[in-house]
Amino acid sequence: MTTLVIAEHDNKQLKPATLNAVAAAQKMGGDIHILVAGSGAQDVAAQAAKAVGVASVLLADAAHLQDGLAENVAEQVLAVAGDYSHIVFPATASGKNVAPRVAAKLDVAQISDITAVDSADTFERPIYAGNAIAIVQSSDEKKVITVRVTSFDAVAAEGGNAEVKTVDAVADSGLSSFVGREVAKNDRPELTAATVVVSGGRGMGSAENFKLLEPLADKLGAALGASRAAVDAGFAPNDWQVGQTGKIVAPQLYVAIGISGAIQHLAGMKDSKVIVAVNKDPEAPIFGVADYGLVADLFTAVPELEKAI
Amino acid sequence: MKVLVPVKRVVDYNVKVRVKSDQSGVDIANVKMSMNPFDEIAVEEATRLKEAGTATEIIAVSCGVAQCQETLRTAMAIGADRAALVQTDVELQPLAVAKLLKAVAEKEQVNLVILGKQAIDDDANQTGQMLAALLGWPQATFASKVVIEGENAKVTREVDGGLETISVKLPAIITTDLRLNEPRYVTLPNIMKAKKKQLDTLTPEELGVDVTPRIKTLKVSEPPSRKAGIKVADVAALVDKLKNEAKVI
Numbered sequence: 020m021t022t023l024v025i026a027e028h029d030n031k032q033l034k035p036a037t038l039n040a041v042a043a044a045q046k047m048g049g050d051i052h053i054l055v056a057g058s059g060a061q062d063v064a065a066q067a068a069k070a071v072g073v074a075s076v077l078l079a080d081a082a083h084l085q086d087g088l089a090e091n092v093a094e095q096v097l098a099v100a101g102d103y104s105h106i107v108f109p110a111t112a113s114g115k116n117v118a119p120r121v122a123a124k125l126d127v128a129q130i131s132d133i134t135a136v137d138s139a140d141t142f143e144r145p146i147y148a149g150n151a152i153a154i155v156q157s158s159d160e161k162k163v164i165t166v167r168v169t170s171f172d173a174v175a176a177e178g179g180n181a182e183v184k185t186v187d188a189v190a191d192s193g194l195s196s197f198v199g200r201e202v203a204k205n206d207r208p209e210l211t212a213a214t215v216v217v218s219g220g221r222g223m224g225s226a227e228n229f230k231l232l233e234p235l236a237d238k239l240g241a242a243l244g245a246s247r248a249a250v251d252a253g254f255a256p257n258d259w260q261v262g263q264t265g266k267i268v269a270p271q272l273y274v275a276i277g278i279s280g281a282i283q284h285l286a287g288m289k290d291s292k293v294i295v296a297v298n299k300d301p302e303a304p305i306f307g308v309a310d311y312g313l314v315a316d317l318f319t320a321v322p323e324l325e326k327a328i
Numbered sequence: 329m330k331v332l333v334p335v336k337r338v339v340d341y342n343v344k345v346r347v348k349s350d351q352s353g354v355d356i357a358n359v360k361m362s363m364n365p366f367d368e369i370a371v372e373e374a375t376r377l378k379e380a381g382t383a384t385e386i387i388a389v390s391c392g393v394a395q396c397q398e399t400l401r402t403a404m405a406i407g408a409d410r411a412a413l414v415q416t417d418v419e420l421q422p423l424a425v426a427k428l429l430k431a432v433a434e435k436e437q438v439n440l441v442i443l444g445k446q447a448i449d450d451d452a453n454q455t456g457q458m459l460a461a462l463l464g465w466p467q468a469t470f471a472s473k474v475v476i477e478g479e480n481a482k483v484t485r486e487v488d489g490g491l492e493t494i495s496v497k498l499p500a501i502i503t504t505d506l507r508l509n510e511p512r513y514v515t516l517p518n519i520m521k522a523k524k525k526q527l528d529t530l531t532p533e534e535l536g537v538d539v540t541p542r543i544k545t546l547k548v549s550e551p552p553s554r555k556a557g558i559k560v561a562d563v564a565a566l567v568d569k570l571k572n573e574a575k576v577i
Contacts, residue, residue, distance in 0.1 A: 086492075086494075088494065089457065089460075089466075089467050089469070090466055090467070093461065111488050112470065112485075112486070112487040112488045113487065113488070115453050115457075115469075116457065116467075116469050116470075117457075118454075118457075119422070119453075119454035119455075119456075119457035119458045119461070120457045120458070120460060120461040120467065121461075122423070122454070122458065122461075123423060123426060123457070123458035123459075123461035123462050124461050126423075127423075127542065128421055128422070128423045128541075128542035128543045129422070129423075129452075129454050129458075130543065131451065131452045131453055131454060132451065132453075141546065144451075145451065145551065146354070146449065146450055146451055146548070147339070147345045147354060147448070147449055147451070148448060148451065149551060150344060150345050150354075150551065151345065151347050151354050151548050151549070151550065151551065152548070152549050152550070152551050153545050153547070153548045154545070154546045154547040154548075154549075155543050155544065155545050155546065156543065156544045156546055157542065157543050157544075158542055158543070158544065159542055192466070193497075194465070194466035194496065194497050195466040195467075195468075195494055195495065195496040195497065196494065196495045197492070197493075197494055198482065198492075198493040198494055198495050199492070199493045200490065200491070200492045200493070201490050201491040201492070201493075202489055202490040203489060203490040205489075211488075215576075215577075239577065247506070250507075251506075251507070256490075257472075257486060257507060258486070258487075258488065258489055258490055263448065263451065264366075264445075264446070264505075264506055266488075271576050272570070272574075272576040272577065282344060283341070289551075289554065292574075292576065293570070293574045293576050294554075294557070295566065295570070301559075306557070306559065308554050308557075309557045310554075310555075310557040310558075310574065311557055311558060311559075311560055311566055311569050311570070311574070312557060312558070312559040312560070313559070313560055313562070313563065313566050314559060315562075315563075320563055323563040324563050324566065324567065327563050327564060327567040328567060328577060
């Protein structure tokens, strides 16, 4: 029994989500190999080889693997999939994009966004926006799985000593091509990895007012998040969205400001260790999950809070 | 260009579901059902492509129990020209649905399939990608903008850290993200017109697809509930609690 973990990276850096996926793979038992599919990604392979618990790193390097196009990456995974009992992806945008394509080609069901490993074939996953937890058992010979990264503590990035093997890259499918990328400018911690998250909702009122959260986030060393209402209203960029259809976060401290707490939002943050809510409506559902609630106007409470910390 | 739009009947997004006391699943008897919100966006996008003269015909398809007909009528009220229901009482999982959709897509000779990125009941986010794999077509998932340019579709996708744009060769699969469009409200005259539109019923057997579930649900339970919190009087009290009680700052 051997598990293949598909590395998440940008051809230069191994993304931390990979280390969480390795941690989940350890619970499935057996050796763990990592596949790095990319272009000029030797550094990524070297970083993956240092991760604790990794037995071997496979590097597939070709120009058409550079941008993570699903058709090419899925073919690359299939090309090496032969001997593995488990194929594991972090449940990131790229993991979710590729994993089902691999599963369908192998004619196996895929298990999405697992939050716990009960045994090599039994897993826990949230359904209905996190309002229920299902324990599911796969009867397929190969398991294709995506892992909710916030549910598993990452393995150490240093300390391992795996060998890096180069594998043949598959041919370009020619079905799709990469056009361009618009990276949101962000010098704060990454939302899904931050230990503190400060999020704003519709109650912020405008994109200008959203800036009110910045000094507070700076003081706390926090990432900024947003509810769907705030994103749809144009107050915040869409990759800040926390919720069922956005990012899933589980920081030490989550500060929800002007967020009512719709179930779709709660699905993205209710595993946070401590939740603080600031809202002027004492009936807002967010107070049902908040450890500490403050019923107050955010426009006076936020600057006060920033000064007091 | 013929467009296929798969739609799913799910528990309405405003309903807070309850786990059954025997832990066999979620209680969906007598709760409000609606079209999966991402699928509404898919139907809307197909309709806009037709209004722009790009699409010639829109076929809505749903897989599941007889009541899915209501979901298909809604799709036709938004703008689908006709509909097909693949009727079965078996619990359908994404791989089975993808196989059914492949059979329908081939039967109808479509050039584009637009699906929602995920259904809000099983939260799987798989069917579109699986369908693309089975058909051997390219995929553009989590789309926030779609431009059809001749033999290609240029699609802007929502990814971690921002947006990326890819170009896929038609025929192709697109899955919708929330910001692709704002679905229109269905009007009463359109609901009436939708009742007259053609709705065919098929079965998995007719399509030659084995829909046996591959994943067995052993148990469904309530998520661990959070300990009831407290309301604090003012900012000073809040900061004090965070520093001395929770010790998170």
